[in-house]
């Protein structure tokens with residue numbers, strides 16, 4: 139890729155060591171400034187919270203097997219779905235791709251030695267873990283029953299559960315996400331290698347740039363909103379509760395001003411992963427590179443203007459709802475630009491059907507369903523019928539699980555050899571990808587139907603409509619398959635850490651600066667900072683110049 | 697390209713972190729980071745300002761009545777103090793660029809003194825509100841004369857906003873004092889991090905101006921409500 143090299147400063151003689159074995163004490167991990175190690179710390183934390191959230195999901199599915207419920211009391215059921223929501227959103231989806239793969243690969247992809255603020259990066263992990271531990275304490279100490287949305291006046295006046303601690307935990311998760319966003323913005327602006335222009339940035343980096351903007355603009359608003367709920371709960375001051383002279387719809391406005399854009403915090407990084415996978419497994423420059431890059435920013439900008447679609451059945455004025463509805467429809471445009479451009483990239487591409495590509499294809503199908511069903515919820519008339527039903531649940535799971543989680547799994551399978559220098563079994567990977575795809579659809583497709591028929595979300599029983607049981611049983615079966623599909627990578631990836639064959643620097647034949655350095659990368663990423671001379675995803679260039687490049691390299695390295 | 701890299705290497709800066717190629721890149725990255733943080737702070741305060749605006753819109757008359765309970769003279773005094781502290785902060789940054797250690801230290805000390813004065817005045821202001829039982833919550837039981845004819849519920853809302861927002865602001869002042877204190881320590885010890893490079897001083901300055909600016913909005917919103 140790059141043939142001319144600069145020598146910025148002498149590098150000590152520990153180059154043979156990679157980031158994993160350069161210092162093995164616990165302290166060298168817990169006090170590290172290395173973005174790659176912090177990403178691994180995040181990977182461990184996030185996997186743990188994903189596990190907790192999945193157990194809660196399993197309990198929910200088990201409960202709904204019978205119209206009268208199976209296991210849980212009503213109160214417990216409320217606490218379980220609240221735990222599922224809070225853990226999955228604040229402690230898995232929001233940090234997942236940015237904090238693990240963004241953290242690890244943004245510096246590698248732009249040719250930098252680290253993020254701009256390594257200590258801030260480490261701090262963000264500690265703040266995240268502190269928030270997580272606080273939420274675990276809230277859960278074990280009796281639970282929270284408000285739902286992840288903390289709606290007032292339930293959360294501020296009536297709930298006798300550990301709402302305050304849960305709010306503080308969510309606040310901490312928000313702080314951590316702000317720190318990550320600030321770090322990414324400074325890094326992407328100022329740390330790019332010579333020749334790495336904005337027009338040559340990988341789309342993964344573009345997506346994270348848009349995500350970081352949302353993190354910095356949106357998260358402080360939900361932070362202050364939660365602080366106000368906490369004030370109201372503690373001092374009984376009337377900001378949101380009508381009993382105290384406040385306005386509950388104001389809370390909804392402020393909450394969704396963050397929480398709708400938060401959807402894009404969760405899914406934009408996934409779209410970034412998707413662009414990398416599609417380009418590299420079709421051996422083709424992404425069709426409409428600039429359109430995909432700009433559409434990420436467009437989604438970030440439009441995302442701030444549509445929050446009212448969560449409030450069609452509140453006291454919001456109908457004219458306001460109409461405007462929000464129109465704007466919500468507009469979000470479909472940049473999303474469709476991405477889907478169409480990815481499809482066009484696959485067309486006549488040199489497609490390699492390896493595990494990450496399986497996930498990429500799954501993403502395209504599932505995210506499209508999630509996006510299109512969103513239109514039913516964006517238009518007022520259908521939304522009034524569908525509000526707070528399982529249709530909504532199915533819709534956002536298609537976006538969050540079918541989109542964000544699938545992309546997360548795609549990312550882990552794509553970059554695993556780079557991160558840990560080991561290969562996993564591709565056939566096991568494909569089996570698990572298929573199980574995830576089939577299990578996921580079996581879980582959530584019936585929920586569209588049962589929601590359309592009127593099954594409300596958050597109910598622990600449905601004995602008034604026992605005919606819904608068939609759908610719920612299908613859904614529970616599907617979630618079991620999904621669970622197996624998710625458990626498999628845990629096993630074979632862990633196995634590969636110890637027994638997997640060693641990975642070369644570029645096992646996929648992919649294109650990008652991260653594949654130039656060794657697997658796993660050395661502590662400061664590059665022996666010499668590369669100068670970028672070719673365009674992004676320029677596979678033709680690579681083919682034409684490979685021999686030439688090898689000659690030049692062998693001359694320079696001596 | 698190669699030659700420029702060697703040049704910057706020759707002026708290797710003592711405060712340069714390993715992830716940056718040269719001190720210019722580091723300084724620019726710090727500034728971008730600082731401004732992103734500022735945007736984040738603006739959105740944070742923006743949330744409470746929004747709440748204030750909505751309720752002021754709805755309860756203008758009661759807000760006008762109860763705002764007489766705030767002592768505008770103390771508020772005006774504090775505004776002057778903060779404006780002066782912004783000036784001394786500007787001078788500190790100015791002398792930092794000139795590497796004049798004593799004058800930088802003096803101006804930073806002056807800024808700190810202003811910040812303490814602000815907090816002391818605030819302490820007496822808050823004290824008076826507690827005395828008149830104007831602190832929101834179960835103990836909110838002001839005498840009629842302290843309500844000035846405002847609806848007690850709205851008066852409580854106003855006082856909640858007052859304590860909430862000025863409290864958040866005071867928290868930022870306290871953090872500012874801590875940061876300025878650390879910066880002064882660095883200057884005092886002649887740490888090359890700050891003496892060789894004015895950027896750390898400039899970033900502390902940016903933060904301090906932001907805190908002042910928030911107060912410039914708070915003062916008229918709470919103390920000078922027109923009828």
Ligand SMILES: [Cu+2]
Nearest residue numbers: 398445447448
């Ligand atoms: Cu939304």
